[in-house]
Amino acid sequence: MTRETPAPMRVHITYPPGTPQSFWRRNRQALWRSAFVLAGYLCLIINLLTGGRAWSLIVIGGLMTFWVTFVYQPQVEATPIKKLCDTALAVCLYLLLLDSVVGGGWRGFVVPIVFFAELIVTGGYFLLFFHKRKRDFLPLFELILIGLAGTLLSLAGLKRLNWPMIVVGVVSLGLLSLSFLLFRRPLWLEIRKKFHT
Amino acid sequence: MPKDLEKQIQQRFTPAQQPRVREWLTDVRARLGGISRRHAGMMLRDHLEALVLLTSRELPLEKALARLDPGRLGGFYLSERTDWYPLDHAAKIYPMSMGLKRMMVFRLSCYLKKPVEPAIMQMALTYTICRFPYFATTVKCGFFWHYIDSAMRRFAVRQESKLPCAVMKLGQVSSPTLRVVYWQNRVSVEFFHILTDGTGGSVFLRTLVKTYLRLLGEKASDGPETLTLDQPPDPAEWRDDFVLGGRTRGARGFAGKPALQLRGMPAYEQPNRVLHFNFSTAALLERAHEKGVTMTTLMLGYLMLACRDACPRHGRRNIQIQLPVNMRRFYHSRTLRNFSLYCSIGLPPEAITSLDSILPLIDAQVKAGAARESLDETLELSRRLVRWLRFVPLIVKRPIAYLIYGTLSDAVFTTTFSNLGPIPMPQDMAAHIDKFDFVLGAPIRNRACCSLCSFQDRAVLTVTKNTPLTLFEDSLYRHFVESGLEPYMEGTS
Numbered sequence: 001m002t003r004e005t006p007a008p009m010r011v012h013i014t015y016p017p018g019t020p021q022s023f024w025r026r027n028r029q030a031l032w033r034s035a036f037v038l039a040g041y042l043c044l045i046i047n048l049l050t051g052g053r054a055w056s057l058i059v060i061g062g063l064m065t066f067w068v069t070f071v072y073q074p075q076v077e078a079t080p081i082k083k084l085c086d087t088a089l090a091v092c093l094y095l096l097l098l099d100s101v102v103g104g105g106w107r108g109f110v111v112p113i114v115f116f117a118e119l120i121v122t123g124g125y126f127l128l129f130f131h132k133r134k135r136d137f138l139p140l141f142e143l144i145l146i147g148l149a150g151t152l153l154s155l156a157g158l159k160r161l162n163w164p165m166i167v168v169g170v171v172s173l174g175l176l177s178l179s180f181l182l183f184r185r186p187l188w189l190e191i192r193k194k195f196h197t
Numbered sequence: 198m199p200k201d202l203e204k205q206i207q208q209r210f211t212p213a214q215q216p217r218v219r220e221w222l223t224d225v226r227a228r229l230g231g232i233s234r235r236h237a238g239m240m241l242r243d244h245l246e247a248l249v250l251l252t253s254r255e256l257p258l259e260k261a262l263a264r265l266d267p268g269r270l271g272g273f274y275l276s277e278r279t280d281w282y283p284l285d286h287a288a289k290i291y292p293m294s295m296g297l298k299r300m301m302v303f304r305l306s307c308y309l310k311k312p313v314e315p316a317i318m319q320m321a322l323t324y325t326i327c328r329f330p331y332f333a334t335t336v337k338c339g340f341f342w343h344y345i346d347s348a349m350r351r352f353a354v355r356q357e358s359k360l361p362c363a364v365m366k367l368g369q370v371s372s373p374t375l376r377v378v379y380w381q382n383r384v385s386v387e388f389f390h391i392l393t394d395g396t397g398g399s400v401f402l403r404t405l406v407k408t409y410l411r412l413l414g415e416k417a418s419d420g421p422e423t424l425t426l427d428q429p430p431d432p433a434e435w436r437d438d439f440v441l442g443g444r445t446r447g448a449r450g451f452a453g454k455p456a457l458q459l460r461g462m463p464a465y466e467q468p469n470r471v472l473h474f475n476f477s478t479a480a481l482l483e484r485a486h487e488k489g490v491t492m493t494t495l496m497l498g499y500l501m502l503a504c505r506d507a508c509p510r511h512g513r514r515n516i517q518i519q520l521p522v523n524m525r526r527f528y529h530s531r532t533l534r535n536f537s538l539y540c541s542i543g544l545p546p547e548a549i550t551s552l553d554s555i556l557p558l559i560d561a562q563v564k565a566g567a568a569r570e571s572l573d574e575t576l577e578l579s580r581r582l583v584r585w586l587r588f589v590p591l592i593v594k595r596p597i598a599y600l601i602y603g604t605l606s607d608a609v610f611t612t613t614f615s616n617l618g619p620i621p622m623p624q625d626m627a628a629h630i631d632k633f634d635f636v637l638g639a640p641i642r643n644r645a646c647c648s649l650c651s652f653q654d655r656a657v658l659t660v661t662k663n664t665p666l667t668l669f670e671d672s673l674y675r676h677f678v679e680s681g682l683e684p685y686m687e688g689t690s
Contacts, residue, residue, distance in 0.1 A: 009686055013687075014380075015357070015360075030297070135346060194338075195341065
């Protein structure tokens with residue numbers, strides 16, 4: 001006795017036709033990332049093969065800074081404050097790397113200047129648009145803490161203390177005090193949210 | 198009054214009616230002080246469109262205005278909300294493990310007997326969301342954990358245009374964590390899993406449909422199945438009930454041995470396809486009773502057969518099916534947040550010979566795995582994990598969670614089967630509803646996942662596919678047909 005094969009499945013379409021999106025558009029971030037990673041690896045390999053100064057590190061650092069500043073979009077809280085803070089950190093780290101590779105010993109002077117300039121811009125933006133931006137303050141708060149920690153290390157004699165470092169401390173402390181002075185209650189609520197365990 | 202609205206009022210209403218409409222809109226606008234001007238403008242337009250629709254159906258203006266009473270908005274949109282909610286124990290992993298193309302989203306749909314009226318559905322959502330403040334939220338990053346923060350915005354109903362359970366964009370200040378879409382006679386709510394589980398989601402959907410039907414003038418009585426919009430939200434509804442439950446000595450349940458995976462290359466666009474197997478609930482129940490098992494066990498049996506046919510035959514791996522269990526069965530909980538855990542049902546492929554031979558084995562495993570003692574151990578483990586990790590900064594936890602989530606969850610299962618069970622509805626509302634369906638979002642590694650829900654005599658098994666290879670659904674369909682349960686098939690193209 002032969003077994004009857006069931007009729008093939010007939011699916012009634014009950015969903016709208018999908019809107020086709022180009023492959024490039026759909027995967028632009030993944031493609032960018034692949035291109036950046038590929039470029040970084042290529043530079044590293046060429047540099048290792050040809051020898052000499054570690055110029056590939058400068059390229060890789062530059063690519064990463066460019067990535068953080070212009071391409072990367074966090075999935076949660078892709079806000080202007082987050083972008084400004086990420087950019088500030090990326091630029092400062094890149095400057096540290098440049099000084100390490102190229103030499104010159106200027107990092108202790110230039111990096112704090114860039115850092116406090118970024119702090120002033122981001123902090124000014126935060127305070128100016130506080131009611132709209134108060135929920136995005138965590139990246140700025142982290143930046144302020146980094147600034148304060150850096151200054152404290154300098155004061156403790158673990159790092160060179162110079163006027164840019166003092167300005168970093170003053171700006172960090174000033175921003176923190178001003179924020180609490182002007183907006184104590186909403187800021188406490190935000191801190192409770194951000195640091196809940 | 199914005200110019201475009203003024204123009205609409207002049208075009209759509211008689212000079213005698215216009216002052217009353219303006220007065221009503223002014224009242225509405227006075228209640229939207231907490232949201233941005235753009236969103237307030239859109240909400241005013243929503244109100245006017247709904248009013249136009251109701252009056253075009255021969256409803257007297259005063260009655261239409263009464264249905265769209267601005268008082269229904271309460272103070273929800275009036276001033277800035279400061280409520281926020283820590284994520285429940287189950288939800289903590291979801292934002293940490295999401296990526297550009299992976300997000301734990303699920304969808305619940307209600308098929309009405311008539312096409313959806315978008316303007317009325319929009320108003321229904323505007324009113325319903327006020328009763329569910331913890332759903333009117335957006336995801337935020339904390340230093341140690343993510344949390345959900347109140348979002349002051351208009352929550353939109355849109356026509357469906359994307360694949361079900363598509364990734365949500367959460368980057369903006371008040372990006373919503375749920376999505377309401379309609380298509381023909383279907384209204385669907387897609388939830389990011391951090392908000393709720395299937396049970397909580399179904400309460401929201403039912404309440405939304407009740408509000409919609411009432412706005413249309415249909416009779417929809419209150420009942421335990423839905424929430425009443427007039428009542429204030431109860432804190433028990435957003436409580437993290439993972440803290441409930443007896444403390445057990447043992448704590449286990451997450452890790453396991455890697456399972457067999459279905460054949461097929463993962464599709465670039467996920468989910469690749471969504472298929473609905475429509476059955477008669479009575480026929481399924483009859484078959485389950487015939488075999489002396491529950492409907493869940495019966496379905497697991499069919500899924501095991503289909504997995505066996507669609508899995509490669511090598512190695513010593515088992516076919517493992519993840520089975521979520523609603524913890525509300527064991528604990529008195531009114532939470533609408535996540536409160537479910539899962540157990541694992543596994544069989545070696547060579548042991549899967551026929552439905553009758555595997556059903557007793559599956560039944561025993563379901564009884565053992567879905568027992569309270571066993572789930573309490575998983576509950577305890579989840580509590581301990583959260584306690585151990587509470588002071589680890591998110592910046593450290595997130596990349597680790599992203600990497601291991603696929604290993605701890607998907608890799609140890611071949612597929613998932615989530616049975617939401619029967620969806621209850623008051624009798625008068627049921628008359629307007631055709632069926633419900635429940636769609637799980639695309640898994641990370643698994644090639645398919647399955648879900649089931651039923652409403653009256655319509656049971657819908659949904660398969661979300663992650664691969665273009667049709668082995669699994671073809672086999673599943675064949676097994677159903679061969680056993681006399683020919684399903685009516687619906688789905689995406």
